[in-house]
Amino acid sequence: MLIRTLSTLECTKILTANRVGRLACAKDGQPYIVPLYYAHADNHLYAFSMLGKKIDWMRTNPLVSVEVDERGAGRGWKSVIVNGRYEELPDRIGHKVQCDHAWSVLSKHADWWEPGALKPDTPSDTEHLPHVFFRISIAEVSGREAVES
Amino acid sequence: MLIRTLSTLECTKILTANRVGRLACAKDGQPYIVPLYYAHADNHLYAFSMLGKKIDWMRTNPLVSVEVDERGAGRGWKSVIVNGRYEELPDRIGHKVQCDHAWSVLSKHADWWEPGALKPDTPSDTEHLPHVFFRISIAEVSGREAVES
Secondary structure, three states, X not given: OEEEEOOHHHHHHHHHHOOEEEEEEEEOOEEEEEEEEOEEEOOEEEEEEEOOHHHHHHHHOOEEEEEEEEEOOOOOEEEXXXXXXXXXXXXXXXXXXXXXHHHHHXXXXXXXXXXXXXXXXXXXXXXXXXXXXXXXXXXXEEEEEEEOO | OEEEEOOHHHHHHHHHHOOEEEEXXXXXXXXXXXXXXXXXXXXXXEEEEEOOHHHHHHHHOOEEEEEEEEEOOOOOEEEEEEEXXXXXXXXXXXXXXHHHHHHHHHOOOOOOOOOOOOOOOOHHHHHHOOEEEEEEEEEEEEEEEEEOX
């Protein structure tokens, strides 16, 4: 296998082309990974989630890591790692535009992989459900590709 | 989608049936995820790696999380999360048996997914390469399954 480093542009393309990654957060030195259903736009990964352990942890410590990979030809693969920061998008004046943006990006895709994501009919319905809209602001991105030699 | 909790036995079966997961470690509150090529045996996940960031971090803070998932029928999926502890298996008297065990479990599988894993011919060859054998001692395991309703 030949391993090479991906450029930032190549990493961005992989983030944009995929919808499922893995998110790690950490509390008191203990990491916690969960699958993440996301949409990439404007240097952010947008997602939503039911309230629970990962939201609690990210509210306490917003530093996160996200990994997205895809298979290549044969045994080949590509893997992208994001270091970023959790940002909650509360439904308040001043954040409405961001919520609507997250909604429009995510709602293009019917497959809600995220276990806690019961799909509401419209963004406004989510006000009555314990969902949290959030985004990961991408601080650093790096990636590698393995190609069968 | 109907979501249900997996039993410990079901989680263990998924860990045993798969070879690729994602490992998260953390340093100073910053998590870091990488793909992990592993073999499950005796309540441990065995793996090896070139020296680098993840080994440095796990030597400093041995608390890790590993996530393994598989697709089910339709949009269904299963996901298992392990909380555990990094344990290095140095090639010294007293650890030889564990190294040989890790080797025999991992070498059953020809697909070395891990980028840093140049496959040596025999376990003894690894003495001359900057590889680290390690295992994750499983402290807690939990899992969920989503079935299309």
